[in-house]
Amino acid sequence: MSPWARSAPCSPSKCRAWRAPTSNGTGCSNFTQTLVIDEDGIYDPADFNDSLILGMKGTFAQAELHLIRARLHGGKLHKAAKGELRFSLPVGLVFEGDTIVLDPDQEVQGAVRSVFQLFEREGTAYAVVRRFQDLGLRFPRRSYGGAWNGRLIWGRLTHSRVLGILANPFYAGSYVFGRHQEHRRLGPDGEVCTHSVPVSPEAWQVVIHDHHAGYISWDQFLANRRRLEANRTNGEANLLPGPAREGLCLLQGMLLCVAGA
Numbered sequence: 001m002s003p004w005a006r007s008a009p010c011s012p013s014k015c016r017a018w019r020a021p022t023s024n025g026t027g028c029s030n031f032t033q034t035l036v037i038d039e040d041g042i043y044d045p046a047d048f049n050d051s052l053i054l055g056m057k058g059t060f061a062q063a064e065l066h067l068i069r070a071r072l073h074g075g076k077l078h079k080a081a082k083g084e085l086r087f088s089l090p091v092g093l094v095f096e097g098d099t100i101v102l103d104p105d106q107e108v109q110g111a112v113r114s115v116f117q118l119f120e121r122e123g124t125a126y127a128v129v130r131r132f133q134d135l136g137l138r139f140p141r142r143s144y145g146g147a148w149n150g151r152l153i154w155g156r157l158t159h160s161r162v163l164g165i166l167a168n169p170f171y172a173g174s175y176v177f178g179r180h181q182e183h184r185r186l187g188p189d190g191e192v193c194t195h196s197v198p199v200s201p202e203a204w205q206v207v208i209h210d211h212h213a214g215y216i217s218w219d220q221f222l223a224n225r226r227r228l229e230a231n232r233t234n235g236e237a238n239l240l241p242g243p244a245r246e247g248l249c250l251l252q253g254m255l256l257c258v259a260g261a
Contacts, residue, residue, distance in 0.1 A: 080177035080206045090168050091140050091152070092215065100170075100212035108152065109215075111139050115157075115165050116216050119224065124231055125162040132157040166228060167198075169207075172221035173214025178205030201225075 036043045036054060043050040079085040089095065092112035094103050102109055114137065118128045132139065139157040143149060169176045180196045187193045201207075209218055216224075 077177070077205065083175040083206075083208045083211050085177060088144065090165070090170055091142050093170060093212070100175075102213050102215075105152070108140050111137070112165070112171070112215055115139075115162060116171075116220075116224075119162070119166060119227075120220075123227065125159055125166065125228070128162050129157055129159050163228070166224045169201075169218075169221060170212075171215045172218045173210055173212055174218060174221075175208040175211035176204050176206065178203070 034045070036045060036050075038057075043054055045051050045054060076085055084098070086095070089100065092103050092108055093100055095101075103112075114132075115128060118131050119125065122128055122131060131137075133156070137157070138154040139161065140152045140154050141161075143151050143153055165171065169179075179199055181199055182194050183197050184192055184194050
């Protein structure tokens, strides 16, 4: 067997075992005598000169990837600034050519409008969910991928779904880009995990009002956000005004003081 036949099962840039140090401080590639092969030649990471070349190639590759990502992001931002970058639309909105319009299905429109109307009347997302359950109403969601791609599926309305609807500016006829940012962190096993974090409206990169037809006005959207924030009970010391639930106001209205008792 030729010496370079003992190759790594994955590329050096992705294989963590190839780069991880052993107990004596040397890399696993030195311990296993793994060779690296590309279109330019064969390299032995245990050799100083070969290791130096591999390091330089890796640095150049990282710089090239950085430039490619920057160009791609710049292109997305330029398209989003004109309101032309497409997203998966929330239920109740659809594309008609290049234009965003209300879903022509009147049942879908009615379900979406009911959420906003009930929230304006009841004041909390939980109350909206409860009213939907009491009235036996269902709410649609659009399936993406698989055999059900693009089809509407009707089911029970959930609290998280109500919060997502109320916090989505597209329902107010506004085109927004940059509502979420990706953050990276190390997991318990050392793997890099990426998760999405919502961004405050003041930090949204692109906001185009009156971009398309909506279910509510922008002022109502902002009012709904303020009401949701006021309803939170996990804020600063639970002192935010709003409906009494858990926390300091748990017994509010339940205890009475009778004079002379």
